[in-house]
Amino acid sequence: MDIIVVKNLTKRYGKLIAVDNINFTVHKGEIFSLLGPNGAGKTTTVEMMEGIRKATTGSISILGLDPIKDFAKLRGRCGILPQDFKFIDNSTPYDALSFYSQVLGSKKGVDYTDNIDDILRKVDLMDKKSTSFKNLSGGQKQKLGLALALINDPELLFLDEPTTGLDPQARRSIWDVIREIKKNGKTIILTTHYLDEAELLADRVGIVNKGKFITLDSPNNIVSANHIPDRLIIKGSERIYSSLTDAGYNVRSDDGMYEILMKNPTEVASVFDVLRNNNVTWNDFFMKRDSLEDVFVRLVGKVNEKGDVS
Amino acid sequence: MKFKNVKSYLVLHIKSYMRSRSAIFFQILFPVILMLLFGSIFSGGGTSHTTIAIQNMSPSPASWSFINGLNKSGVFTVNIISSSINIKNYASEHSINSALIIPQNFTYNMINHKIAYVIYYDVPGDSTSAINQQILQNVISNINLHYSNTTPVMGMTTDPILNSAPKTIDYYLPGLMGFTLLNSMFTLLYQVPNYKKDKIFRQFSFTGLTKSEWLLGTIIWSFLITLLADAVLIYVAYAAFGVTLNVSAVSFALSLAIIIASIIFFSALGILAGMVSENEETVTVLGNLILFPMMFLSGVFFPVTMMPSYLRQVSEFLPLTYSVNGLYSILIFNNFGMALYDLGIIIIIAVITFVVAISIFSWKSE
Numbered sequence: 001m002d003i004i005v006v007k008n009l010t011k012r013y014g015k016l017i018a019v020d021n022i023n024f025t026v027h028k029g030e031i032f033s034l035l036g037p038n039g040a041g042k043t044t045t046v047e048m049m050e051g052i053r054k055a056t057t058g059s060i061s062i063l064g065l066d067p068i069k070d071f072a073k074l075r076g077r078c079g080i081l082p083q084d085f086k087f088i089d090n091s092t093p094y095d096a097l098s099f100y101s102q103v104l105g106s107k108k109g110v111d112y113t114d115n116i117d118d119i120l121r122k123v124d125l126m127d128k129k130s131t132s133f134k135n136l137s138g139g140q141k142q143k144l145g146l147a148l149a150l151i152n153d154p155e156l157l158f159l160d161e162p163t164t165g166l167d168p169q170a171r172r173s174i175w176d177v178i179r180e181i182k183k184n185g186k187t188i189i190l191t192t193h194y195l196d197e198a199e200l201l202a203d204r205v206g207i208v209n210k211g212k213f214i215t216l217d218s219p220n221n222i223v224s225a226n227h228i229p230d231r232l233i234i235k236g237s238e239r240i241y242s243s244l245t246d247a248g249y250n251v252r253s254d255d256g257m258y259e260i261l262m263k264n265p266t267e268v269a270s271v272f273d274v275l276r277n278n279n280v281t282w283n284d285f286f287m288k289r290d291s292l293e294d295v296f297v298r299l300v301g302k303v304n305e306k307g308d309v310s
Numbered sequence: 311m312k313f314k315n316v317k318s319y320l321v322l323h324i325k326s327y328m329r330s331r332s333a334i335f336f337q338i339l340f341p342v343i344l345m346l347l348f349g350s351i352f353s354g355g356g357t358s359h360t361t362i363a364i365q366n367m368s369p370s371p372a373s374w375s376f377i378n379g380l381n382k383s384g385v386f387t388v389n390i391i392s393s394s395i396n397i398k399n400y401a402s403e404h405s406i407n408s409a410l411i412i413p414q415n416f417t418y419n420m421i422n423h424k425i426a427y428v429i430y431y432d433v434p435g436d437s438t439s440a441i442n443q444q445i446l447q448n449v450i451s452n453i454n455l456h457y458s459n460t461t462p463v464m465g466m467t468t469d470p471i472l473n474s475a476p477k478t479i480d481y482y483l484p485g486l487m488g489f490t491l492l493n494s495m496f497t498l499l500y501q502v503p504n505y506k507k508d509k510i511f512r513q514f515s516f517t518g519l520t521k522s523e524w525l526l527g528t529i530i531w532s533f534l535i536t537l538l539a540d541a542v543l544i545y546v547a548y549a550a551f552g553v554t555l556n557v558s559a560v561s562f563a564l565s566l567a568i569i570i571a572s573i574i575f576f577s578a579l580g581i582l583a584g585m586v587s588e589n590e591e592t593v594t595v596l597g598n599l600i601l602f603p604m605m606f607l608s609g610v611f612f613p614v615t616m617m618p619s620y621l622r623q624v625s626e627f628l629p630l631t632y633s634v635n636g637l638y639s640i641l642i643f644n645n646f647g648m649a650l651y652d653l654g655i656i657i658i659i660a661v662i663t664f665v666v667a668i669s670i671f672s673w674k675s676e
Contacts, residue, residue: 086508
């Protein structure tokens with residue numbers, strides 16, 4: 001069942017095309033990740049789905065509703081963690097959750113206040129529930145944003161760059177919460193420029209660049225479709241290079257490391273036979289297989305910590 | 311609009327506010343400090359004292375009688391100096407603003423029915439100079455009447471226009487209450503650009519809170535905090551200086567109406583100013599541009615009637631003038647007709663400003 005249907009979606013700012021005629025669907029219960037460098041159009045796409053930005057052309061259906069026309073109706077069914085989440089400096093996580101639970105609850109005539117302690121425990125903020133927002137760490141602020149997105153038990157979650165700028169421990173902690181949410185059958189739209197995040201969490205990944213999808217599939221399928229053959233890397237003397245090239249292998253040399261493309265896994269034994277026959281010794285060796293990151297770098301370019309293509 | 315949502319926002323805002331010591335200081339304590347300051351300066355009832363150096367070159371019962379008259383005035387502290395000293399140098403060296411020489415021919419002239427002049431030295435720029443000269447003239451006139459054996463043919467008695475004569479501090483209270491009305495503008499002037507920058511308005515929109523619910527919550531908050539600030543102000547003015555106000559059901563209702571209409575206007579003005587403020591520097595500049603003319607030309611600290619005519623004309627264009635004048639008419643003069651006129655003007659400008667602000671204020675900024 002498709003929770004989100006996006007058709008021919010385009011967003012223009014004057015001459016700049018931020019999102020260029022994209023189409024995709026998101027299935028119920030999956031984590032769908034939009035992966036791309038800064039300025040690729042991820043946040044613009046998500047904000048159009050959230051109903052806070054109007055599309056120039058194209059259509060979006062969220063849970064069968066129009067995100068702009070049915071903005072109020074969707075509030076009770078969606079949770080949103082926006083990019084660079086911030087809240088009132090002097091308010092506490094408990095105050096913020098209490099406010100959210102009362103206002104969101106008033107739509108459905110329910111009170112989510114009873115959920116507050118459970119949510120605080122889920123995101124590991126129970127001991128900070130009375131701390132002012134301005135005194136929370138970056139990770140704790142993101143966790144509060146996540147808690148606010150979860151307070152009304154939404155069917156669909158939009159998480160826009162949930163771990164940007166966080167330390168590795170805080171990132172892993174957020175990932176654990178996202179996995180927990182998925183286990184409960186929620187559908188999650190996750191935008192990120194972290195390749196490991198998308199590879200670890202997402203069922204399907206849409207790689208976006210310059211407003212267009214470059215590819216859209218599961219991380220494994222993207223790697224399979226775009227990978228180069230496995231490579232054997234051997235560390236050792238220059239004689240490795242000469243022996244193997246003389247034997248007809250395609251060898252790439254890089255600072256004492258020699259990379260040999262493998263047509264199939266059985267070739268590894270043949271390579272070491274050649275070295276043994278020529279009395280060439282080696283220090284170390286390992287096999288290298290393409291990850292999503294390798295494919296991404298090949299398709300888009302290398303992305304730095306801030307998400308910019310370098 | 312759901313009042314439950316308005317209440318939820320109000321609770322969130324009050325809890326955040328209570329954690330901000332600077333906000334409590336500026337909204338509640340600062341007007342009280344101003345009240346105590348003005349009260350101490352203008353309502354102490356103390357008489358100003360000026361030290362006057364007197365050089366009596368013509369000692370006689372007449373000259374000592376004149377000096378005694380000055381001493382009894384209660385204004386001068388008389389300091390007799392030796393006739394060998396240069397009085398101007400003495401006054402300068404001792405930082406004395408008033409000095410007087412009774413010349414050698416003083417007694418002789420008096421006895422011979424000639425005009426007996428005294429020479430008075432002062433600093434013309436000094437604020438007490440005119441008062442001191444007036445008192446000297448009064449003492450001299452009394453001595454003239456005494457020696458010419460005549461009695462005054464004309465006099466003057468005073469009677470207050472109002473039944474209960476207002477004290478000076480009574481006049482400052484409506485002005486300072488007007489000053490607390492500016493809080494609603496400043497709250498929004500700082501809040502709107504901050505919430506825009508941090509995308510908190512957008513965050514609110516995710517909850518389903520509407521623009522009108524937020525605005526109503528903000529106006530109710532401004533009303534409550536202004537009422538609290540005014541109540542504290544009136545209590546301090548009463549406890550410390552015995553301020554007297556016209557209290558009746560009508561004066562209370564009219565004062566509340568002026569406060570509510572003014573808060574709606576200043577909230578709308580705060581939203582408009584906050585929307586055009588791009589950063590903290592702009593907020594400060596805009597805040598000062600709005601604050602200072604209203605503070606000094608709307609009767610907050612100085613009565614508008616004291617100002618030259620061109621400044622009085624400027625004050626007529628400042629909305630706070632009507633809030634202060636309205637409160638002044640109610641609390642001092644019991645003049646409800648005049649207060650209704652001021653209230654009418656505030657309501658008109660409040661409605662116009664509010665409609666403009668709410669129509670251009672973007673909740674889900676793109």
